[in-house]
Amino acid sequence: MKLTPSAEQEQFAAALHAMLTEADIPTVARQWAADDPAPGQVLWRRLAELGVTGLAVPARWGGLAAHPADLVVACEELGHHALPGPAAESIAALPMLLTTLGDDALCETWLPRLANGEVIGTLAVPPHVPYATDADVVSLVLRADEQTLRLGVPGPRRRSVDDTRRLVEVADGALLATGPAVGPAVGHALNAGALACAAQLLGAGHALLETTLRYAGQRTQFGQPIGQFQAVKHQLADVAIGLEFARPLLYAAAVALADHPTTTARDVSAAKVACADAAQRAARTALQVHGAIGYARESGLGSWLTRIWALARTWGTQSWHRERIRTALATGALT
Amino acid sequence: MSPVGTMNLDLDHETRAFRAEVRSWLAANVPTAPLPPVDTPEGDRAHRAWERRLAAAGLSVVSWPTAYGGRDVSPLQWLIFEEEYHRARAPVRINQNGLFLLAPTLFTHGTAEQRARLLPRMARADDVWAQAWSEPEAGSDLAGIRSRAVRTDGGWLLSGQKTWSTRAAQADHAFGLFRTGVDRHRGLTYLMFDLRAAGVTVRPIQQVGGATGFAEIFLDQVFVPDADVLGAVDQGWTVAMSTAGHERGLSLRSPGRFTAAAQRLVRLWCQAGTHTDPALSDRVVAGWIAARAYQLHSYGTATQEAADRTPEPPPPPGRADRPAQAGATALRGSGHAASMTKVFWSELDVALHEVALDLLGPHAETGGLRADSAGRAGDAGGADAWLDGYLFSLAGPIYAGTNEIQRTVIAERVLGLPRGRR
Structure with missing residues (x-):
């Protein structure tokens, strides 16, 4: 049994962390939101150099064929830095979708370029993922349902609370695949996207905890750091507990995605529910402990808050994920 | 740089074989009818006899070294043992204060002498141990204890009052802290004493x-x-805090207890026909x-823990600039991380039992309020066992350091927030 990151995974996370720290993500994110995606696209190439974009791509198509746990480790760092761009889509869901579908022509066209960072991709999977995130600034847009996979034709933009998430309505474009192989492939993509999304939520939650701990240690009221008050301490302790016990569910979901198809839905959903709950608790507490300054845009807290508010409800709502667990438990207990 | 990691939940051959052995022994030996309540004279005898059977089978203290009656199994195998023990609904461990806190x-x-003298007898429940931490004026503020140990020829004379001593009414021995000096923390000594000795009154x-x-x-x-x-x-404070870490962490309330309770809860939920009620179902799922x-x-x-027994490479670069991180990496080896575990399991325990009582509805209250049934969370449909389990669970956020104390420890020792007045 092995359920904690290996030394290699920790080194990978550290390298990614160092690169993203240096990359000045807040500026890149502002540019991405303000219709200047070029710096973000450059950054994407650097992710590719580190291997991030090829993790879920088979070696045959120029990827690393990595374990989903590696994807979790990477996505946690991306969430920690609130990286703009369709990470769950391009790094996790699309490679898994195309690989599972097994259409060599599609794979050959897209997977090598997704892996090397030349192409950033996105997809809509209504009703869980109703809009294709960043569809107006990436070069591969797909639209999938249980029966068909099509190219997506970008339409009107919709505003997101997280202004780096460029939500775009997509209409049906050219048919790429149909038939019984599509449903399982889309299902696998949904699980991969939800897992990547959960990992980003956990990373964002940790970032907020760290930022808030720093602030609580510096901000003085009544002649002492506010972090010295028990009312503040206990809230932050609860945030830490929530994040701490969500992480093993995330790793177990990665294991299930790799090796245990019968429990994948249950385990991915448990990870998504726990990570979203933990991240939302972190967001609420971070805002409360910062007080008014946290509510002000200048504090920068908003990058993580709005990301968490958005990601907690996409790639499957909490209700949908709980329902999948409920079904798995009821079926298991009744048989 | 790219990762080459893997993860899996597969047990190795040896651990699977160990699980099979434990499961099969328990299936053949766990009494079909529950033992009498552990705090009654007949329950005391029955639970001690059960411990002797476990010990004879080499299963009473599997994680201990073989020299003291154990099997020296890995931490993971100990968790597996606990899962099987609770799954089989085997009797509450009458000597858990000794096994999980003192040992x-x-x-x-x-000392080697103490281990040789005390541990084998503990493993067979020849000696049952009680804890004696709290005092009427020293609960959460444990360092405020007043009971004294005064030097005398060849030893110490203990005087004072201890309270909330689990199992003290029937145990043979107890362990606790006594004041031997004036310094709040460095004037305390950890002592073990005979509950049958002259001068001891237990109420x-x-x-x-x-x-x-x-x-x-x-x-x-x-x-x-x-x-x-x-x-x-x-130096008793330092010694006691190492015990507190065990009490708060995995060893006293192993995950096996909650895994088993959650499985029984799911069965109850289905049997009760309530698996279509969305509000109850969400709480079952959350549990x-x-x-x-x-x-x-x-x-x-x-x-x-097993991996840490072998030398580790130095920490990777790039992590040092992060402040106190609550992640698995940062918490490894931190005794105070047990405080996070304690808050988590104690609240989990209450939540599981609250849902069960809500599933049982008007039948929840009809359980005969039997004596302590610690560890027996009940049949899927057994109202009395769920009710006893609920009462027991409510003590969890209080004992072993209240959850308020734990949250303060987490904030200061794990997260690095400044220390303040309590």
Whole structure:
């Protein structure tokens, strides 16, 4: 049994962390939101150099064929830095979708370029993922349902609370695949996207905890750091507990995605529910402990808050994920 | 740089074989009818006899070294043993204060003589142990204890009052802290004493559910030989905190207890026909998720502990610039991380039982308020067992350091927030 990151995974996370720290993500994110995606696209190439974009791509198509746990480790760092761009889509869901579908022509066209960072991709999977995130600034847009996979034709933009998430309505474009192989492939993509999304939520939650701990240690009221008050301490302790016990569910979901198809839905959903709950608790507490300054845009807290508010409800709502667990438990207990 | 990591939840051959052995022994040996309540005279005899059977089978203290009656199994195998034990609904461990709190302290701070004298008898429940931490004026503020140990020829004389001493009404021995100096923390000594010795009076305390799971202990010049000082004189606080880590962490309330309770809850939910009620179902799902999170978290901790026994490479670069991180990496090896575990399992325990009572509805209250049934969370449909389990669970956020104390410890020792007045 092995359920904690290996030394290699920790080194990978550290390298990614160092690169993203240096990359000045807040500026890149502002540019991405303000219709200047070029710096973000450059950054994407650097992710590719580190291997991030090829993790879920088979070696045959120029990827690393990595374990989903590696994807979790990477996505946690991306969430920690609130990286703009369709990470769950391009790094996790699309490679898994195309690989599972097994259409060599599609794979050959897209997977090598997704892996090397030349192409950033996105997809809509209504009703869980109703809009294709960043569809107006990436070069591969797909639209999938249980029966068909099509190219997506970008339409009107919709505003997101997280202004780096460029939500775009997509209409049906050219048919790429149909038939019984599509449903399982889309299902696998949904699980991969939800897992990547959960990992980003956990990373964002940790970032907020760290930022808030720093602030609580510096901000003085009544002649002492506010972090010295028990009312503040206990809230932050609860945030830490929530994040701490969500992480093993995330790793177990990665294991299930790799090796245990019968429990994948249950385990991915448990990870998504726990990570979203933990991240939302972190967001609420971070805002409360910062007080008014946290509510002000200048504090920068908003990058993580709005990301968490958005990601907690996409790639499957909490209700949908709980329902999948409920079904798995009821079926298991009744048989 | 790219990762080459893997993860899996597969047990190795040896661990699978161990699980099979434990499961099969328990299936053949766990009494079909529940033993009498542990705090009654017949229950005391029955639970001690059960411990002797476990010991004879080599299963009473599997994680201990073989020299003391154990099997020296890995931390992961200990977790597996606990899962099987609770799954089989085997009797509550009458000696759990000794096994899970005192023994780890003896392994860390005891002398070879103490270990040889005390541990084998503990493993067979020849000696049943009670804890004697709290005092009427020292609960959460444990360092405020007033009971004294005064030097005398060849040992110490204990005087004072202890309270909320689990199992003291029936145990043979107890362990606790006594004041030997004036310094708040460095004037305390960890002592073990005979509950049958001259000068000891034990008064059972009836609990809210009617059982007598704990007691007051009055001490009047009770002699304790030097051989029963655990650790150095005046160093009892340090010694006790290592025990507290065990009490708060995995060892006292192993994940197996909650894994089993969550499985019974799911069965109850289906049997009761309530699996279509969305509000109840969401709470069942939440309980199951939390129980699984604790189980998986413990697997990670256990396998990491095993890995940590071999030399580790230095920490990777790039992490040092992060402040106190609550992640698995940063928490590894931190004794205070047990405080996070304690808050988590104690709240989980209450939540699982609250849902069960809500599933049982008007039948929940009809359970005969039997004596302490710690560890017996009940049949899927057994209202009385769920009710007893609920009463027991409500103590969890209070004992072993209240959850308020734990949250303060987490904030200061794990997260690095500035220390403040309590």
